Amino acid sequence: MAKINKFRRGNIIFILIILMLLLAPLGISYFIISGQAQKVLRAFELSDEDGEARVIEITASQFQFNPNVIHVDLGEKIIFRVTSTDVMHGFYIDGKDVFAEVPPGETVEIGPLQFNQPGKFKIRCAITCGPLHPFMIADLIVEPDYTLFVFVALTVLTAITVLLYVKTKGREDRILGINRKVKIDVLKRVRIIGPLLKRVLQWRGIHFVLILPNLLFFMLIFATGFFGNPTGNKNFSIAVVWILWFALIEFMIIFASRTWCTMCPLPAVGEWIARRRFIGVHNVRKWFSLNKKWPKSLDNMWIGALSFLVMSLMILWLVTRPVVSAILFLILIVMGTVLYLIVPARHFCRSICPAGAYIGYHSNESIFEVRSRSKAICDAHPGKECIRGSPKGYGCPWKLYPGGNQENTYCGQCYECLKNCPLDNMTIKARMIGEDLPEKAIRTKNNYDESWMGFIRFSLVIFYTLAFFGPYWFLKDWGNMGNAYGANLASINLLTPTMGGFQKWLNWALLVSFVALIAFPAIFYGFSWLARKAAKVKDIPTKDMFGAYSYVLAPFGLTLWIGFAITLILVNWAYPVNAFSDPFGWGWNLFGFKFDWYPIFPHLIPFIQLPLILLGLALAINFTYIISLKFFNGRKPAFRSTAVMTVLYTGSALLFVYLIG
Amino acid sequence: MVKTSSKLRWEVIAGVLVLLTLAMFLVPRLDGMVMGNDTNTILIRASIKEAGGFDKRSIEVNAGEKITFDIYSMDMTHSFIINDDRLESDVDTGPIHTGEHGTVEVVFDEPGEYIFRCGVYCSDLHGAMTGKITVL
Numbered sequence: 001m002a003k004i005n006k007f008r009r010g011n012i013i014f015i016l017i018i019l020m021l022l023l024a025p026l027g028i029s030y031f032i033i034s035g036q037a038q039k040v041l042r043a044f045e046l047s048d049e050d051g052e053a054r055v056i057e058i059t060a061s062q063f064q065f066n067p068n069v070i071h072v073d074l075g076e077k078i079i080f081r082v083t084s085t086d087v088m089h090g091f092y093i094d095g096k097d098v099f100a101e102v103p104p105g106e107t108v109e110i111g112p113l114q115f116n117q118p119g120k121f122k123i124r125c126a127i128t129c130g131p132l133h134p135f136m137i138a139d140l141i142v143e144p145d146y147t148l149f150v151f152v153a154l155t156v157l158t159a160i161t162v163l164l165y166v167k168t169k170g171r172e173d174r175i176l177g178i179n180r181k182v183k184i185d186v187l188k189r190v191r192i193i194g195p196l197l198k199r200v201l202q203w204r205g206i207h208f209v210l211i212l213p214n215l216l217f218f219m220l221i222f223a224t225g226f227f228g229n230p231t232g233n234k235n236f237s238i239a240v241v242w243i244l245w246f247a248l249i250e251f252m253i254i255f256a257s258r259t260w261c262t263m264c265p266l267p268a269v270g271e272w273i274a275r276r277r278f279i280g281v282h283n284v285r286k287w288f289s290l291n292k293k294w295p296k297s298l299d300n301m302w303i304g305a306l307s308f309l310v311m312s313l314m315i316l317w318l319v320t321r322p323v324v325s326a327i328l329f330l331i332l333i334v335m336g337t338v339l340y341l342i343v344p345a346r347h348f349c350r351s352i353c354p355a356g357a358y359i360g361y362h363s364n365e366s367i368f369e370v371r372s373r374s375k376a377i378c379d380a381h382p383g384k385e386c387i388r389g390s391p392k393g394y395g396c397p398w399k400l401y402p403g404g405n406q407e408n409t410y411c412g413q414c415y416e417c418l419k420n421c422p423l424d425n426m427t428i429k430a431r432m433i434g435e436d437l438p439e440k441a442i443r444t445k446n447n448y449d450e451s452w453m454g455f456i457r458f459s460l461v462i463f464y465t466l467a468f469f470g471p472y473w474f475l476k477d478w479g480n481m482g483n484a485y486g487a488n489l490a491s492i493n494l495l496t497p498t499m500g501g502f503q504k505w506l507n508w509a510l511l512v513s514f515v516a517l518i519a520f521p522a523i524f525y526g527f528s529w530l531a532r533k534a535a536k537v538k539d540i541p542t543k544d545m546f547g548a549y550s551y552v553l554a555p556f557g558l559t560l561w562i563g564f565a566i567t568l569i570l571v572n573w574a575y576p577v578n579a580f581s582d583p584f585g586w587g588w589n590l591f592g593f594k595f596d597w598y599p600i601f602p603h604l605i606p607f608i609q610l611p612l613i614l615l616g617l618a619l620a621i622n623f624t625y626i627i628s629l630k631f632f633n634g635r636k637p638a639f640r641s642t643a644v645m646t647v648l649y650t651g652s653a654l655l656f657v658y659l660i661g
Numbered sequence: 662m663v664k665t666s667s668k669l670r671w672e673v674i675a676g677v678l679v680l681l682t683l684a685m686f687l688v689p690r691l692d693g694m695v696m697g698n699d700t701n702t703i704l705i706r707a708s709i710k711e712a713g714g715f716d717k718r719s720i721e722v723n724a725g726e727k728i729t730f731d732i733y734s735m736d737m738t739h740s741f742i743i744n745d746d747r748l749e750s751d752v753d754t755g756p757i758h759t760g761e762h763g764t765v766e767v768v769f770d771e772p773g774e775y776i777f778r779c780g781v782y783c784s785d786l787h788g789a790m791t792g793k794i795t796v797l
């Protein structure tokens with residue numbers, strides 16, 4: 001009885017913390033925006049309400065505004081005088097009802113506009129002016145920037161609160177007050193949906209039925225990518241993949257782990273050929289394949305992590321040039337197929353695929369898992385159909401022992417084990433975020449592939465935010481190799497890099513790689529060393545603490561990526577939606593809709609992102625504490641090392657807060 | 662036995678469905694159908710000259726017929742203009758933003774060659790973004 005009460009209390013605390021994290025920034029934003037705040041803040045206003053408007057001169061050119069960071073005073077009246085030095089551009093300010101056209105060579109006056117909400121806003125180009133148009137952005141900072149001040153204070157406050165929480169109440173089995181060990185057997189315990197889901201997942205056709213529509217979309221991606229409109233945001237292959245899909249994946253990880261891999265068409269073709277079947281089970285031992293073994297040295301996440309990094313080094317071309325995206329997916333689908341015909345298992349997905357690598361890495365934060373009901377039953381069962389296969393299904397194509405599996409990383413959710421198990425011991429469970437993360441972090445010794453995946457993902461969300469939504473043109477220019485042209489297959493020659501362009505890209509590539517592969521890990525190692533000193537323990541090497549702590553970047557990074565995904569959707573939703581009606585960007589209108597581009601609540605985006613950052617920060621601190629408890633078996637040293645690491649996490653969070661707020 | 666053959670049937674159906682996804686590559690062929698085949702409406706897609714300029718650069722029309730030019734901007738803001746003394750007034754769609762259509766109606770009374778061009782600066786080779794209409 002007492003136990004249940006405790007569990008409930010834990011739940012309530014958790015829900016309160018979450019609510020607080022979500023509501024505080026929203027409340028504050030409302031306060032700032034509403035007239036109430038104006039009265040309070042009026043005292044600080046420097047300029048005269050009726051005074052003359054200040055003129056700010058801006059030049060617009062492909063694909064930048066100059067100056068790209070503009071400071072104005074709270075309450076000040078501004079007239080923007082915008083001149084285009086090349087093609088037609090647009091002018092839009094977050095939260096203002098302004099859509100201006102700036103014709104080539106002309107100067108347009110916009111305003112006077114008064115800025116009554118403090119904070120950072122984006123000035124965006126509003127007329128597609130070439131491939132990088134969606135990233136043509138300048139920052140407008142309304143000073144004094146109370147919003148940033150409040151954001152910083154909230155971040156520090158969150159860190160301190162969580163630290164106090166772990167110091168007084170922290171327990172190994174509690175994360176932010178909730179019992180992280182509670183799991184729900186969805187297939188058995190959830191009424192109606194559970195049994196229904198079980199029947200669907202045990203149906204042999206389900207895999208195929210999910211893959212087929214995605215294969216259809218991939219064919220459309222190839223067709224549009226190679227032959228459609230050379231401008232990315234008007235082309236299905238870019239708008240749907242890099243805005244809709246890219247964003248949805250981040251959410252899917254949290255709620256459904258690797259569910260994308262259930263329906264992914266990339267390795268499917270090879271799998272079908274090797275099995276000689278689309279749906280049925282056939283001759284499980286004789287594959288249509290060279291039947292080679294995958295080398296042990298490659299059976300990790302190193303290549304996947306690096307391929308995600310390499311993909312990211314090309315990201316500015318990938319998300320703007322349809323033909324580049326089409327080529328990437330062609331390479332992936334060919335590799336997925338060929339590898340399956342050499343080694344008949346999902347090793348492409350385990351070790352090569354860039355998406356598979358990061359989805360797998362973050363999937364341990366999911367509230368979803370495929371596990372055995374009882375590992376003991378599996379261990380004692382000599383049949384092991386989940387490994388060997390049976391007439392009902394294939395042995396695990398991901399080369400796991402499903403019954404004994406303890407982590408999501410390499411479970412591609414193909415549900416063969418659910419079909420195979422004669423003891424009905426496999427199921428889906430709902431659970432707490434990062435339920436098994438600390439155990440995994442401790443278990444994984446002397447393997448740093450996932451640690452570096454963490455550093456890469458964490459660094460890259462910052463670089464993506466800068467490249468997609470930041471004001472600094474030079475960075476985008478570097479990543480873009482100074483090229484101004486969109487391209488499909490027919491105009492691919494326009495992408496021939498110039499010597500200067502290549503040098504620019506080299507800057508970008510070296511900078512990103514240096515931060516992600518060397519600088520950030522080095523700083524992290526330094527803090528781990530300090531944490532070890534602070535904990536005053538001798539018998540645990542720094543490298544083990546470094547390796548284990550690095551896993552907290554998984555939940556932390558994921559929340560940042562979700563924030564990024566939300567921004568992506570809110571700002572650019574119109575492009576993917578229109579791409580369904582006009583996939584080739586040829587002026588079709590298949591479904592009778594075509595939306596004008598406008599961002600949804602752009603001035604509120606930071607207030608949506610902040611709670612996610614704070615949640616990630618809180619999780620990171622708490623997980624560090626749990627991992628430390630497992631290391632040191634003592635609250636004092638665990639707290640001290642957690643406190644040291646918290647400095648680093650808070651610093652990283654503040655960097656991100658500075659970028660968005 | 663019955664079971665096996667029904668299983669096989671599903672494999673065949675699945676295979677056919679997979680092959681059908683390749684039909685996505687035929688979708689571009691539907692262009693004419695989607696955009697309509699009105700003989701007096703001429704659809705011209707405009708890209709910067711570096712990427713090909715106007716996709717129709719040589720057009721034949723009959724004198725005295727009312728022709729509708731439907732210009733679609735692929736990548737930049739372009740426009741469609743004809744400045745020619747033989748026409749009653751200058752033809753100008755005005756700026757057409759990326760992803761937009763712009764239309765203009767013209768009646769060519771005198772046979773001969775007419776030059777059309779883009780009237781909004783769009784790239785280094787903007788000046789070369791032209792095409793020719795032959796009026797029969």
Ligand code: SF4
Pocket residue numbers: 260261262264265266267336348349350353354355356357412
């Ligand atoms: S790992 Fe990559 S290729 Fe494999 S299923 Fe997942 S996304 Fe698809």
Ligand SMILES: [Cu+2]
Pocket residue numbers: 060061062063088089090125126127128129133136
């Ligand atoms: Cu622009």
Ligand SMILES: [Cu+2]
Pocket residue numbers: 707708709737738739740779780781782783784787790
């Ligand atoms: Cu033009």
